[in-house]
Amino acid sequence: MILAVNVIMLIVVLAPVVVVIWMSFTPSATFILPVTDFSLRWYREAFSYPGFVDAFGLSFELAALAAVITVALSFLAAYGLVRYRPAGGEALKAFFTAPLLVSAVVFGIAMLQFVNRLGLYNQLGGLVLAHVVLVVPFAIRSLEVTLRAVPEELEWAAMILGRSRVGTLLRVTLPLCARGLITAFLFCFLLSFSEVTTTIFMTGPGLQTLPVRIYNYMSDRIDPTVAAVSALVVMVSLALVAALNLLGGLRRLTSQ
């Protein structure tokens, strides 16, 4: 009984992703079942469609910017919280993780009205700000764990031997946290790269990330080209998940 539920659930979880990849290799112009032949025709089609190529570039740039900014700011904040244990530290941590409690739709509406007021509508800057806020909760949690694992005695030793606080941070703490920083970066990148809902509310025709472009394309028609683009998105995401898994970042999610 328990085994049956598990098998069914595993199929249900994996099926939508598997079917997109499978269908993207169809040689025909419609999704005629079953697909037995193999063709890269729709991948060529997808790469020659400028809308998708531009959107991929934008998504990549946005995810990289958002992840770098988030990891840098969150590392500094986590350092302040973990090493100094300031009064109100718990409240600050709650503040940094608060975006988890606000649904992407509500935040999207708020950001839409906000960027318009500031004249940031359809600007990369507005999107970067929104994505930073959305991924900060994940970065701050994981970097806090990373910093707690670095023995404070090592920093004391460096400072006793004459390094300044900042010098110690740069030459001792940062290298010791390298693995945690890379994990946080990849996770933030992946979350930003996959973000749909808030972004849809914030972007017009001029500035579309890849998920938003796929969304708009699908609203018009569903064909093997969009399946090929989606399959590419899946492959990029899976590569990031695999990298995270190798770094041990996924286990952290279940051991908190």
Add this chain to the structure above:
Amino acid sequence: MLARRIGAPALFVAPLVLVMVVGFVWPLVGVLVNSLHPNTPQGIDAGHWTVGNYARLADPFYGEILLRTLRISVAVTAITGMLAYPVALFASRLSARAQSLFLLAYISPWLINTVVKALGWTLLLRTNGMVNTLLRGLDVIAAPLKLMLNETGVIIALIPGHFMFVLLPLWVALSGLDPALSWAAGTLGARPSAVFWRVVFPITLPAFVAGLVINFIMNMTVFAIPVFLGGARNMVASMLAYQINLVQLDWPLGGALAVALLAFTLTLVWAGQRGAALLAAGKGLQP
């Protein structure tokens, strides 16, 4: 020590606080303020204050949409609850190596964007889609089933979509369970079913409830899945929010909807946490 001087931690924390105030607090306060101004053909009338936008949400047309959203969310969360427990139980009993593979199988699709998964579900569930083709090929059904562009399609696609929010906390709770507890109950004469219902289930209940609350909130505000699997005739709250904010451009009303959704979900989170704490306290256990 110089570094322990008051103000040093502030320097480290300040940049992130600044970004969060500008990018998070300010937009949310702004949407609240907008929701309290009347809308005019010229835009938001910032000179006047009103609660009329909230009253407009009580319109029966909106009421029907919000009711449908609730109905779908309750169904998805209920089914998720029934499925997530056996899956978590199974997962927590696997070897460490099998557990990480199992986690990978669940987490990978979860981290892929929802539009791609909506495409996958469309290819599976539509009239000439994979499920119907398979069932007809096996002679299980004569005519294709209508599996999407209705609430059924939305519910089917949403169950795996937010499954992890229940599975993960439950998995952690079950993995952290001291095996001695079940063993002790067993030596005192409890049957396996009694061990589960009287010992294991009560201990994991707070984590289970917390996960279900988050799952429910996610279902209430999910966007891409209902657009493609439900269609325009099965509008839910998030599609209404899109319609009001980006098509009608009525930001005061859109703001009121955002604030109402936020207030509703935060109340649920609070109630869920209180409930979980009470459950834990009632059993004399720490959450």
